[in-house]
Amino acid sequence: MAPKFEKAKAVEKEHAVVDGVDVSGHWNRMFEQRVIFEYTPELIEKIADIPNAESFANCYQCAKCVAVCPVDVVGNYGPRKLYRYAQTGMDLTEAPELWLCTTCANCLRVCPKEVNMVKIMPAAREQAILDGKFVPAELQQAFENTAKSGNPLGQPQRKRDAWIQSAGVPVPIIKDLGRKVSVLWYVGSYPSYHPRGIDAAAAAARIFNALGIDFAILGKEEKDDADSQRLAGEKGLFEMMTEQNIETFNKYEWDEMVVTGPHELNAFKNVYPKYGFERPVVHYSTFLARYLDQLKPMLKHPVNKKITYHDPCYLGRHNGEYEAPRKLLEAIPGVELVEMQRNRENGYCCGGGGGGMWMDSFTAKHNTTMRLSEKRAMEAASTGANVLAVACPFEVSRFTDAVKSTGNEHVDVLDILELLDRSMRGE
Amino acid sequence: MSNDILVITEHMDGKFSDVSFEMVGKAKELASALGGQAVAVVVGGGVSSNVFASDSTIHIDDAALSNFNPEAYGKVIEALVKEKSPKVVMFGWTVTGMDVAAWLSARTGAPLAAYAKDVRVEGGSLVVSSQAYGGKLMAEVAPEGDMAIVACLAGSFPVEAGQGSTAGTTMASPVDAGSLKVKFVEAIKPAGGDVDITAQAKLVSIGRGIGGKENVELAEELAKALGATVSASRPVVDAGWLPRTRQVGKSGLKVKPKLYLMLGISGAPEHLEGMKSAELIIAVNTDKKAPIFNVAHYGATADLFEVAEAMLELL
Amino acid sequence: MNIVVAIKHIPSIADDLPVKGNNVDFDSVDFVLNEWDEHSIEQAVLIKESVGGTVTVIGVDLIGELDNALHLALAKGADKVVKITADDPAADSHMQAKWLSEAIKGMGANMVFAGVQASNDLDGQIGPMIAAYLDMPYIGGVSSVEANGDSATVNKEFAGGAGAKYAVSMPFVAGVQSAPKPPRYAPVSKVRQMAQSATVEKVAPSGDADVRERPLRILKMAPPVVTGHAEMIEGSSKEVAAKIVELLKSKGLA
Ligand SMILES: Cc1cc2nc3c(=O)[nH]c(=O)nc-3n(C[C@H](O)[C@H](O)[C@H](O)COP(=O)(O)OP(=O)(O)OC[C@H]3O[C@@H](n4cnc5c(N)ncnc54)[C@H](O)[C@@H]3O)c2cc1C
Ligand SMILES: Cc1cc2nc3c(=O)[nH]c(=O)nc-3n(C[C@H](O)[C@H](O)[C@H](O)COP(=O)(O)OP(=O)(O)OC[C@H]3O[C@@H](n4cnc5c(N)ncnc54)[C@H](O)[C@@H]3O)c2cc1C
Ligand code: SF4
Ligand code: SF4
Numbered sequence: 004m005a006p007k008f009e010k011a012k013a014v015e016k017e018h019a020v021v022d023g024v025d026v027s028g029h030w031n032r033m034f035e036q037r038v039i040f041e042y043t044p045e046l047i048e049k050i051a052d053i054p055n056a057e058s059f060a061n062c063y064q065c066a067k068c069v070a071v072c073p074v075d076v077v078g079n080y081g082p083r084k085l086y087r088y089a090q091t092g093m094d095l096t097e098a099p100e101l102w103l104c105t106t107c108a109n110c111l112r113v114c115p116k117e118v119n120m121v122k123i124m125p126a127a128r129e130q131a132i133l134d135g136k137f138v139p140a141e142l143q144q145a146f147e148n149t150a151k152s153g154n155p156l157g158q159p160q161r162k163r164d165a166w167i168q169s170a171g172v173p174v175p176i177i178k179d180l181g182r183k184v185s186v187l188w189y190v191g192s193y194p195s196y197h198p199r200g201i202d203a204a205a206a207a208a209r210i211f212n213a214l215g216i217d218f219a220i221l222g223k224e225e226k227d228d229a230d231s232q233r234l235a236g237e238k239g240l241f242e243m244m245t246e247q248n249i250e251t252f253n254k255y256e257w258d259e260m261v262v263t264g265p266h267e268l269n270a271f272k273n274v275y276p277k278y279g280f281e282r283p284v285v286h287y288s289t290f291l292a293r294y295l296d297q298l299k300p301m302l303k304h305p306v307n308k309k310i311t312y313h314d315p316c317y318l319g320r321h322n323g324e325y326e327a328p329r330k331l332l333e334a335i336p337g338v339e340l341v342e343m344q345r346n347r348e349n350g351y352c353c354g355g356g357g358g359g360m361w362m363d364s365f366t367a368k369h370n371t372t373m374r375l376s377e378k379r380a381m382e383a384a385s386t387g388a389n390v391l392a393v394a395c396p397f398e399v400s401r402f403t404d405a406v407k408s409t410g411n412e413h414v415d416v417l418d419i420l421e422l423l424d425r426s427m428r429g430e
Numbered sequence: 431m432s433n434d435i436l437v438i439t440e441h442m443d444g445k446f447s448d449v450s451f452e453m454v455g456k457a458k459e460l461a462s463a464l465g466g467q468a469v470a471v472v473v474g475g476g477v478s479s480n481v482f483a484s485d486s487t488i489h490i491d492d493a494a495l496s497n498f499n500p501e502a503y504g505k506v507i508e509a510l511v512k513e514k515s516p517k518v519v520m521f522g523w524t525v526t527g528m529d530v531a532a533w534l535s536a537r538t539g540a541p542l543a544a545y546a547k548d549v550r551v552e553g554g555s556l557v558v559s560s561q562a563y564g565g566k567l568m569a570e571v572a573p574e575g576d577m578a579i580v581a582c583l584a585g586s587f588p589v590e591a592g593q594g595s596t597a598g599t600t601m602a603s604p605v606d607a608g609s610l611k612v613k614f615v616e617a618i619k620p621a622g623g624d625v626d627i628t629a630q631a632k633l634v635s636i637g638r639g640i641g642g643k644e645n646v647e648l649a650e651e652l653a654k655a656l657g658a659t660v661s662a663s664r665p666v667v668d669a670g671w672l673p674r675t676r677q678v679g680k681s682g683l684k685v686k687p688k689l690y691l692m693l694g695i696s697g698a699p700e701h702l703e704g705m706k707s708a709e710l711i712i713a714v715n716t717d718k719k720a721p722i723f724n725v726a727h728y729g730a731t732a733d734l735f736e737v738a739e740a741m742l743e744l745l
Numbered sequence: 746m747n748i749v750v751a752i753k754h755i756p757s758i759a760d761d762l763p764v765k766g767n768n769v770d771f772d773s774v775d776f777v778l779n780e781w782d783e784h785s786i787e788q789a790v791l792i793k794e795s796v797g798g799t800v801t802v803i804g805v806d807l808i809g810e811l812d813n814a815l816h817l818a819l820a821k822g823a824d825k826v827v828k829i830t831a832d833d834p835a836a837d838s839h840m841q842a843k844w845l846s847e848a849i850k851g852m853g854a855n856m857v858f859a860g861v862q863a864s865n866d867l868d869g870q871i872g873p874m875i876a877a878y879l880d881m882p883y884i885g886g887v888s889s890v891e892a893n894g895d896s897a898t899v900n901k902e903f904a905g906g907a908g909a910k911y912a913v914s915m916p917f918v919a920g921v922q923s924a925p926k927p928p929r930y931a932p933v934s935k936v937r938q939m940a941q942s943a944t945v946e947k948v949a950p951s952g953d954a955d956v957r958e959r960p961l962r963i964l965k966m967a968p969p970v971v972t973g974h975a976e977m978i979e980g981s982s983k984e985v986a987a988k989i990v991e992l993l994k995s996k997g998l999a
Pocket of ligand 3: 063114115
């Protein structure tokens with residue numbers, strides 16, 4: 004499955020002279036003359052010239068990245084390969100390859116040259132968008148939905164807090180409360196609107212109530228964090244949403260923000276400071292792990308399951324949280340926790356990051372044998388687990404789909420919140 | 431120069447539109463105040479022109495002009511205006527009149543008063559009341575100079591006053607059809623297949639206030655609970671949130687249901703044209719000054735979503 | 746294909762329109778792009794995408810705030826933007842049409858698009874007037890334009906979904922009522938980029954001497970005198986809903 008572009012013609016030379024020095028090596032040739040290829044560096048420079056994408060040019064082709072790139076596992080990818088493709092004629096801003104990277108950051112972890120796809124990809128994608136190049140239609144729709152409706156699903160803003168009804172416990176809205184709270188819970192778009200996301204949101208509401216946490220949500224004032232839209236290239240949209248969100252966040256008094264999703268964590272904790280917002284933000288797993296002592300006696304009902312946990316890239320690699328989710332799972336009586344082969348720092352990406360969430364059909368068609376979520380679902384099944392536990396709202400929908408499409412329906416996909424809730428209430 | 435008033439009538443499929451009669455009626459009134467004649471002008475063949483209460487009728491009875499053609503109609507009317515030097519030329523502010531009125535104004539230098547709701551003679555000069563800014567303001571305007579062009583909103587005057595019979599003088603078209611740059615190719619028939627909103631007794635009609643496609647569902651639920659059908663203003667259709675078959679108004683369908691429940695529609699003249707004669711009009715709009723409240727029987731200054739959701743709970 | 750789109754910046758009718766003297770109090774209103782202009786820009790870009798060419802968007806800058814609309818047009822695919830620096834919020838359609846025609850004259854346009862109407866077209870729309878001043882044919886109420894060589898197939902809408910197809914030779918002016926597709930999304934990144942980098946060509950207004958002579962004189966402007974007013978249902982949304990339901994039930998409509 005070769006990428007679809009025409010290779011630049013390599014020029015074979017007998018002698019190569021660089022800056023006046025003959026580097027052909029004919030003076031120490033042992034057997035016969037080497038073939039010397041000359042490539043045009045233009046298409047590499049084109050990317051490296053984009054602000055924030057400079058490190059693309061650092062690559063020295065060692066290939067450590069390819070070994071860990073989740074897209075390469077199901078296809079032909081990784082920074083090294085992209086560099087090589089560019090060297091041989093691929094204009095990344097026009098190629099389907101531009102949209103395959105999930106910004107999972109596994110390559111960055113191993114790259115000796117700090118080639119940083121988490122910065123390169125958003126910059127190159129933004130360039131493609133600015134130049135009016137091809138942008139997958141599903142992704143465009145998500146951008147447009149976010150700009151118009153405040154969430155990528157295109158759901159009505161006024162229904163953002165409709166999920167509360169299914170919680171069965173009070174979920175105060177900070178505006179109505181009219182006082183300071185210790186925890187502002189940013190629910191997120193998928194937990195607010197996606198049916199499987201709502202299950203997790205309702206579970207979280209019940210857990211917070213049981214722990215007696217003084218919390219409130221933003222309700223109809225909450226809007227998408229747009230971090231994945233930024234990574235997919237729509238920085239302008241991200242900035243627009245950021246301005247609105249910071250204004251909303253600062254309208255109210257609270258001590259700490261708890262987010263349901265790792266992408267929101269990344270946005271508010273790592274990116275918003277650049278826009279003047281520096282307040283404490285934690286993922287729910289980190290937050291709940293602090294309450295383990297109080298939580299344990301409440302987890303009365305055993306969940307007799309063999310569970311494997313999927314590390315979300317934006318919780319693990321991007322934000323260094325590997326243990327809290329595992330501690331929460333281990334606190335549930337009856338649970339047998341097993342690890343997949345790729346875990347923690349080397350966790351395999353579900354394919355939803357960097358805008359992949361809204362390119363599911365597009366990426367599935369380009370030089371890949373299966374979706375990343377499907378690959379991961381198979382890995383989960385191969386551990387013998389009957390539950391795939393997740394901690395990111397993108398993943399519930401992705402894996403629920405993937406276990407079915409790979410014939411692993413016997414594996415239940417559940418958010419850690421749902422598992423804790425089950426153990427608390429019994430089911 | 432004369433004190434005559436030329437009324438440019440309009441017809442389609444052999445029938446004159448109501449606005450043609452409305453203008454003829456009004457022109458008679460104005461002509462008597464100005465000391466001139468009300469002249470009905472019929473452009474095109476395939477229609478009997480002996481239906482107006484005008485003082486006289488001029489029929490440019492040319493089969494080549496039977497289908498509306500903005501360029502040809504403009505040229506015919508320009509030539510006629512040159513020949514007759516009328517005091518006033520009246521057009522309907524309609525999908526056809528709109529194509530010619532402003533063009534004629536620019537060609538002849540005569541001022542145009544558009545969106546006219548009323549025309550009268552004050553101290554020998556013409557004063558026009560026009561509906562500006564989507565009906566939010568009314569403007570009293572006075573066209574200066576020898577000739578004025580007035581483009582009237584449909585439904586502004588009674589139809590009956592213009593109905594009658596006056597045998598027409600037939601005229602040949604001064605325009606060479608072969609030299610036209612705009613050529614009529616074929617008629618486009620309305621697409622069928624969807625519900626016929628003109629046949630519904632109850633309509634829940636939504637406007638731009640509905641905010642987005644994702645909210646249309648709410649209107650559909652409410653309509654279902656009421657045994658009604660969802661219709662809409664033009665922006666909703668243009669945005670692709672509902673099919674064209676659901677559009678009420680000037681360029682949509684004219685409806686006359688027993689109930690017309692309006693959610694987030696401002697009441698622009700083009701919309702009113704399509705629903706004014708509904709038996710019971712109830713409007714919900716957050717803007718207490720929305721023009722629709724001057725037309726609706728009942729109104730409420732409220733958020734449509736809150737009202738619709740609360741109604742759903744009660745139904 | 747060389748397409749020029751003439752746009753109109755108009756007072757927003759989303760809010761109250763305060764009156765000062767015999768006209769709108771232009772200092773206390775927001776100006777927005779005429780909604781039909783969004784459709785004419787979309788139509789122009791669609792044609793450019795199908796047969797190639799350039800799209801130039803031009804408008805009269807009445808209050809010095811037209812740039813936003815022009816940047817948005819660039820983000821949506823316009824190639825060039827021009828503003829006529831008039832700084833006269835009360836300029837009527839005749840004046841704007843004159844200024845626009847003078848500026849468009851030398852552009853070699855094959856097609857000129859304008860929004861079919863604007864809510865402040867008291868003295869007529871700019872589209873047909875530009876056509877008259879440039880001696881081009883005009884067709885309004887347009888719902889699609891397809892370019893084929895030196896003529897175009899133009900659909901015009903009548904009422905109730907009926908319409909007609911016309912063949913129009915270039916150059917011509919069209920008053921666009923709706924584009925075949927809803928106006929596209931312009932990436933916010935792109936709009937912001939345009940705001941930083943694009944050049945807006947400036948043209949001084951000229952050629953309006955003759956239209957100033959015989960204007961449409963505005964005697965008075967005021968909110969409509971209410972002849973009939975809806976009976977207003979007061980109360981909270983819940984109370985309003987209850988009263989509407991009650992009303993419908995009493996009339997056998999619910
Ligand atoms: C990011 C993302 C995007 C997605 N986008 C799309 C999308 O665009 N479109 C899409 O469709 N999905 C999409 N999905 C997948 C979606 O989540 C569901 O997995 C998918 O729609 C399920 O398809 P299904 O109903 O055919 O299969 P299943 O959910 O497996 O359902 C099969 C059904 O068939 C019934 N059935 C089985 N045998 C018979 C029989 N003999 N007679 C009658 N009934 C029978 C079963 O009871 C079951 O209800 C997406 C998922 C993700 C994560
Ligand atoms: C040649 C031509 C033909 C036309 N034909 C038609 C036609 O056939 N039909 C037609 O409808 N239009 C037609 N128009 C368009 C017409 O001029 C108006 O633009 C259109 O009717 C306005 O639609 P609207 O009332 O939905 O939108 P707007 O005028 O934008 O009004 C929206 C209203 O919703 C209210 N609102 C907003 N949010 C809420 C909320 N949450 N709760 C309650 N209220 C809310 C606002 O206060 C506002 O009054 C035509 C125009 C032209 C030029
Ligand atoms: S690990 Fe870094 S240097 Fe090595 S091939 Fe990959 S990108 Fe290039
Ligand atoms: S960030 Fe992840 S998906 Fe992207 S190239 Fe690196 S390893 Fe592959």
